[in-house]
Amino acid sequence: MIAEAGLKGWATPMSDKQAYEKGIEQNFEYWGAEAHLAEYLSSSNYNRVGTSVKYDHTTEPSATFSVKYKDAYTGANGTAQIAYPSNTIYKNGTVKNDKLTKIITQKYIASFPYLPLEAWSDHRRLGLPFFENPAVEQPIATMPQITSGNYSKNQLNFFPQRLRYPSSFKNADQANYDKAVTFLGGEDQIFTPLWWAKKQ
Known part of the structure; x- marks a missing residue:
């Protein structure tokens, strides 16, 4: 929260970058994973929605990413290009890797699974962190607004x-x-x- 406040220019006890990295550091300490902290903080690899960890790495990803797979029927290896999803709630889907996406993604990781309402609140106010909807193969009685025709879209009324x-x-x-x-x-x-x- 300090990182987000710092990014917005509010008075904070440390910079947005310092708070971001300190939050990740404390989460790694909590889980006993300090040995991997430096590598994680310097990672410019994109996750499946196009966000990297390194705070100053704000280059947007290309439209697709490459994945390797093995055909279960033939045993043949192959590659496929998968499109990054479009988070139309956050900046009309034009941004996947700015500083706020990083902050909220790491906040979600650090609070999972203990603070689901915090993640829900962040998602309602920002559209972050971004989640893809699962494919809808048949109508969901409790969620009639999600259909097989629109599940790949991002709509406020899905939440x-x-x-x-x-x-x-x-x-x-x-x-x-x-x-x-x-x-x-x-x-x-x-x-x-x-x-x-x-x-x-």
Whole structure:
């Protein structure tokens, strides 16, 4: 969070780069992986969405990356060019490797799996970190907005808007539960925006 604040020019106790690298260092220390820290911090290799680790490496990746594979039927080795996905929520998909993508990607890695709501909040406000949707082979009853025709796109309405009210609330106070649901203007579901949320 200090790295993001520093990047925005806010008053911080260290620079954005120092905070970024310190955060990664502390995460490596937590997991006992300090031996790999220097190599990791200097890596300009792109991940599967086109973001590298090295803070000052902001060169955008090419449109595709090469992967090697072995055909399971013939046993033949081959290569394929895979397109980087387009994160249209963040800067209309034009940026994959700026400093903010690095900061939020490393924040996500450091907080996984303990702070999923933090990652959800970052994704809602920034579109970062970016995740590809899985292929949809049949309709998903609880997520009707994702279809086999649009799963490869990135849309705000693909992401949960809220947590459902706990069942204990409904069981203990049906009248006020019903009143709370009316404020939503829709059903008590994860894709119904909060009543005070800005409508898209």
